[in-house]
Amino acid sequence: MLPIPAIVTRRIVQSCVLFGVFVLAACAQPPADQASRGTFDPYEQENRKIHEFNRGLDRGLVRPVAKGYDTAIPDDIENAIVRFAVNTSLPSDIVNNVLQLNMRGAFQDTARFLVNTTVGLGGFFDPASEMGMPAGTNTDFGETLHVWGAREGAYIELPLLGPSTTRDTSGIFVDLFTNPLSYVIESPENLAITGAGVAAGLSRRSKFSETIDQILYESADSYAQSRSIYLQNRRFELGGTEASTYTDPYDSIAPAAPTLEDPYDQ
Amino acid sequence: MTSNPSRRRFVVSGLALAGAALAPLPLHALTEARARALVDQVVSEINRVIASGKGLSSMIRDFEQIFSRHADVSIIAQSTLGADARRASSAQMRAYTEAFRGYVARKYGKRFNEFKGGRIEVNGVKQVKSWHEVKSTAYLPGESPFEVSFLVSDRSGQDKFFDMIIEGISLRLSERTEIGAMLDRRNGDINALIQDLKQSG
Numbered sequence: 003m004l005p006i007p008a009i010v011t012r013r014i015v016q017s018c019v020l021f022g023v024f025v026l027a028a029c030a031q032p033p034a035d036q037a038s039r040g041t042f043d044p045y046e047q048e049n050r051k052i053h054e055f056n057r058g059l060d061r062g063l064v065r066p067v068a069k070g071y072d073t074a075i076p077d078d079i080e081n082a083i084v085r086f087a088v089n090t091s092l093p094s095d096i097v098n099n100v101l102q103l104n105m106r107g108a109f110q111d112t113a114r115f116l117v118n119t120t121v122g123l124g125g126f127f128d129p130a131s132e133m134g135m136p137a138g139t140n141t142d143f144g145e146t147l148h149v150w151g152a153r154e155g156a157y158i159e160l161p162l163l164g165p166s167t168t169r170d171t172s173g174i175f176v177d178l179f180t181n182p183l184s185y186v187i188e189s190p191e192n193l194a195i196t197g198a199g200v201a202a203g204l205s206r207r208s209k210f211s212e213t214i215d216q217i218l219y220e221s222a223d224s225y226a227q228s229r230s231i232y233l234q235n236r237r238f239e240l241g242g243t244e245a246s247t248y249t250d251p252y253d254s255i256a257p258a259a260p261t262l263e264d265p266y267d268q
Numbered sequence: 269m270t271s272n273p274s275r276r277r278f279v280v281s282g283l284a285l286a287g288a289a290l291a292p293l294p295l296h297a298l299t300e301a302r303a304r305a306l307v308d309q310v311v312s313e314i315n316r317v318i319a320s321g322k323g324l325s326s327m328i329r330d331f332e333q334i335f336s337r338h339a340d341v342s343i344i345a346q347s348t349l350g351a352d353a354r355r356a357s358s359a360q361m362r363a364y365t366e367a368f369r370g371y372v373a374r375k376y377g378k379r380f381n382e383f384k385g386g387r388i389e390v391n392g393v394k395q396v397k398s399w400h401e402v403k404s405t406a407y408l409p410g411e412s413p414f415e416v417s418f419l420v421s422d423r424s425g426q427d428k429f430f431d432m433i434i435e436g437i438s439l440r441l442s443e444r445t446e447i448g449a450m451l452d453r454r455n456g457d458i459n460a461l462i463q464d465l466k467q468s469g
Contacts, residue, residue, distance in 0.1 A: 081410070223449030227449070234436050250399060251346070252343060
């Protein structure tokens with residue numbers, strides 16, 4: 003009833019989630035070398051069930067809705083909504099940058115947020131990019147956990163949200179609370195932020211439809227393919243993919259069985 | 269410049285000759301300049317295909333040519349087969365490599381129209397282990413620029429790239445997952461895999 007208990011409950015939920023993160027981070031840890039390159043997927047059976055569910059959901063709902071949304075809404079308005087959604091996520095990025103002690107990123111994102119919220123009319127336009135300001139850091143609490151030294155953990159496919167890891171899943175939960183805007187903006191108005199987020203998701207689904215369709219519906223094992231692509235890309239984003247992590251394929255020519263003809267012999 | 273193909277071939281064959289004459293060939297004969305020249309060539313050919321605005325089938329054909337000329341298709345094909353390459357006969361390897369070449373050309377060539385109005389720019393090159401990594405940035409209209417890097421080696425005797433990595437996603441590693449799944453579906457029958465591959469992409 004009173005506003006104070008509401009804030010208190012939120013605090014309690016917040017600290018519970020934070021505590022949960024550390025508990026989660028403590029269990030299901032792969033050996034260090036496994037985490038550094040290979041795939042640690044102890045929940046593969048459950049993950050595959052969720053993957054089938056997600057595929058059904060995409061085929062039956064998300065994909066057609068995204069297609070309809072993309073045709074119905076003019077591109078300019080669609081792009082404005084995406085920009086609005088990106089702008090409202092900046093305060094959360096700033097918080098995470100501070101937690102990562104990335105002060106330059108926090109400063110850049112703050113400048114971008116101020117410019118786009120004012121000159122960019124609430125974020126529907128992106129004058130920051132037109133002025134040549136650096137791109138947003140687009141970070142999250144999963145990255146913060148990475149910076150703090152948490153390991154990737156096991157691969158997890160989440161219902162609706164798709165590929166993730168134990169570390170990134172913890173990050174997603176915490177990020178429900180890291181956006182200062184959600185504390186400032188009152189109840190009916192903040193639905194606009196959620197709605198824009200969903201709409202931006204639909205835009206992305208239709209924009210990358212060929213790539214996503216190829217992975218989900220044309221590959222021989224869409225679960226393995228999306229797992230591989232997610233992990234490769236996520237490790238790259240987190241700066242873990244030094245080119246030296248690849249092995250030289252030419253090295254495997256030498257120890258091959260004698261039946262294998264050296265392709266360079268001719 | 270070194271991008272002139274006949275001059276390049278001359279330089280390459282000259283080097284091969286020198287290698288035959290002076291037995292201990294230096295391990296890393298490939299220089300940064302040559303790795304970069306190769307990728308410059310690839311990128312300029314890709315940009316030309318993007319700008320041409322040709323139809324899908326001729327784009328796929330153009331992509332297959334670029335891929336055959338500048339990528340080491342046989343090492344990529346062998347690497348996507350993983351350990352199973354060791355039990356394949358040489359005839360199977362040849363058939364597999366050919367099927368793989370067509371599959372990659374169809375699968376990736378048909379995506380070229382997404383690059384319409386875009387361009388790729390080469391940024392820099394550095395040596396990594398036994399190869400060179402050439403980094404470039406792709407600029408597509410209405411999208412934030414993203415990183416594309418090429419891994420270049422001369423261990424085949426020619427300067428060729430053996431992997432293309434887009435935002436950390438390696439074509440070779442992703443195709444290894446795909447080929448592995450296709451092979452599993454056929455219970456490890458390489459001949460059946462080759463037939464499937466001819467129909468895919």
